[in-house]
Amino acid sequence: MKLYNVPNPAPNPRRVRIFMAEKGLDLPLESVSLMTGEHKTPEFREKNSLGQVPVLELDDGTTISESMSICRYFEALHPAPPLFGRTPIEIANIDMWLRRVEFALMNPIGNVWRHADPRTAKIVKQFPDFGAANRETSFNAMRWLDRELGGRDFIAGETYSAADIAALCTLDFAGFIGLGIPEECDSLKAWHARVSARPSAAA
């Protein structure tokens, strides 16, 4: 089994590496060069027709793409420590928070990157006004998450979960493209310091 990987600041492969670190899993990583467009070659598209990284390749050649789906595979094989919940309500609640992080927070941040960042201008057709408007949407999503966190330790409650991993990778990538956490978001900043202090955050 091996993982096709891209180094930081790419947020999606990092989600899998943090997840593996939290589970105590180790796996060979094979670098894919985004610079040379290796992920868009016919060979790589045999592994993932969408041409995206990461991809997990099993020993029989089966491939799984989508970072969180790879994480769910590891969770099913190695249930402890649970990062997607154990009881029905935990499972639903963590999935809800994972989706909220992806749709409410990651989506506008991704829109800024794709449509208003000079580094993607040569790769994709940009709509700069749309991208620029997503800056405020991104900050508002951070403010919403800050209010939701309130006094609790982690995104989905009192226990670290896959939702924290998604949020950490998303917010660190946001910082990389100039969308830092607003100054007034004390709960979100405290949460960020808390999850960044875990050894897995270095993955």
Next chain:
Amino acid sequence: MKLYNVPNPAPNPRRVRIFMAEKGLDLPLESVSLMTGEHKTPEFREKNSLGQVPVLELDDGTTISESMSICRYFEALHPAPPLFGRTPIEIANIDMWLRRVEFALMNPIGNVWRHADPRTAKIVKQFPDFGAANRETSFNAMRWLDRELGGRDFIAGETYSAADIAALCTLDFAGFIGLGIPEECDSLKAWHARVSARPSAAA
């Protein structure tokens, strides 16, 4: 337990209703009026701070939002028939396809609706050029899914799953906003006829 619901053509509440029909579950539905903005009131935001429908409310007042998270709650309580997979590889594969449907297909269709449809012009700030460009992205996603389906019966393989439910609700909503399946997509049209013939599709 009850489900806060919006009737068709809203795609997200329908996903939960189809899922329940496939599981043989029945539940009181409470209609939320989007027309009067009931989902954006402080009372409803107590149930889901993002002001979105559907929301599942348990007897103790706990609420779960996000359609697929509600479905995962039902799956954990009532595992048969499995719609999110049983083995690690099935679980990963169905989740991968669910995410592909949402990110590659539902996302551009949603962008057309939000940014290029006259019915949303009064509700949200539109970026019409961006919305219009997403029409071709949506059709290309349908063509990609058509190729991926090839000869197989269902989105994630030989068994009906949550990924089929998400794709059906997405494509029926696409049809509602004028994004019909391209004529040449024979596999996708055959799949659409196959899943639409199931009794659950009437939900």
